[in-house]
């Protein structure tokens with residue numbers, strides 16, 4: 001298919017197309033003006049009458065020469081006037097919207113953009129200089145405006161040329177003035193959309209510093225403060241997450257945190273106490289050392305092998321957020337598995353009879369699991385029943401291997417990072433005493449730099465914990 005942008009001959013057709021559009025715009029403006037004039041005559045008439053009635057409305061309406069026309073107007077005219085108001089201005093202009101705009105395609109735009117960028121490269125011009133006009137070309141006041149810069153940026157983004165794209169977006173913002181905001185909104189290139197686009201590109205490259213800078217700029221422009229503040233909080237979590245992954249978690253030394261033997265969460269632990277290291281008291285995060293025997297680890301890894309597949313997120317979607325293999329393992333299927341399941345109950349203090357199977361996860365080099373929470377919010381009463389049945393009150397994360405480099409489990413909101421150590425179990429409570437999902441439990445698995453990382457996750461279902469955890473909000477409340 002021939003593209004119009006390839007030859008000057010075809011480009012003239014595009015110009016003619018714009019001329020046609022111009023004719024229709026003229027007709028439409030005329031129709032709008034006509035409607036405004038008619039409406040204003042009706043309005044002025046009504047205002048004049050209102051002036052007379054203001055001082056003494058009761059006497060005013062007592063005059064039958066007033067009351068009859070009033071009733072008549074409200075009965076006969078008002079409906080017609082409203083109908084006229086609701087009518088689209090220019091609805092009678094048949095010609096409008098007969099265009100074949102699809103004649104000019106995305107490919108045309110791409111080609112035109114490509115041509116202009118080639119010119120930029122040829123002349124060695126900066127984006128700003130190019131937008132001012134071409135050296136040596138006949139000057140028709142030919143300059144690029146905000147929408148052109150945005151289109152060039154979008155073209156470059158598609159080609160993966162993010163840096164250059166961002167230059168164009170910045171220029172788009174600089175050239176923004178002059179056009180009424182309403183027109184820019186109509187063309188969907190208002191400041192907010194441009195900044196949002198910059199944010200999205202930074203975010204897709206995980207450039208959180210970049211995202212933060214733009215969000216701060218948005219705050220300065222006074223844009224949607226509440227929304228931007230929420231985004232800033234998320235960005236700060238991302239930045240904190242990367243610090244934690246690099247081994248810079250906050251110091252865990254605190255007077256209130258202890259290492260002790262757990263003899264209490266189940267009677268059996270009096271005979272076989274577990275080594276427990278408190279990592280956070282509120283929310284509850286503990287690490288149980290030497291909790292699982294090497295033969296047990298091997299056993300569950302073997303059980304999972306035939307079922308391993310690429311892990312999904314949400315409703316079964318492959319996503320970079322979760323770059324791992326996983327498999328569900330039924331611990332009740334083998335005697336060794338049942339022993340381990342009992343131990344998981346003992347060490348967490350929860351009842352697992354309503355909980356999912358154990359999820360085995362294998363991360364290779366570069367594997368990671370982005371920030372997420374294992375629980376979900378529901379303020380909606382209608383959904384509460386379903387919510388209480390399915391939500392995850394706690395998570396037990398078993399580390400099945402040591403990891404040579406990377407692979408820390410990070411809790412950005414707590415400034416906490418846990419290095420996997422073979423045979424230990426990390427336990428945390430996802431929900432607070434009101435059975436509400438605790439945002440502070442946001443967590444992630446850092447990328448694996450060296451090693452083979454196996455973990456097993458036991459999500460603990462909220463349902464059925466009434467004997468185990470007190471103070472839960474009743475559904476009726």
Ligand SMILES: O=C(O)CCC(=O)C(=O)O
Pocket residue numbers: 361369374397408409410443444445446455457
């Ligand atoms: O592998 C990790 O460290 C985290 C796993 C996790 O968050 C999960 O399975 O829900």
Ligand SMILES: [Fe+2]
Pocket residue numbers: 372373374395443
């Ligand atoms: Fe998780």
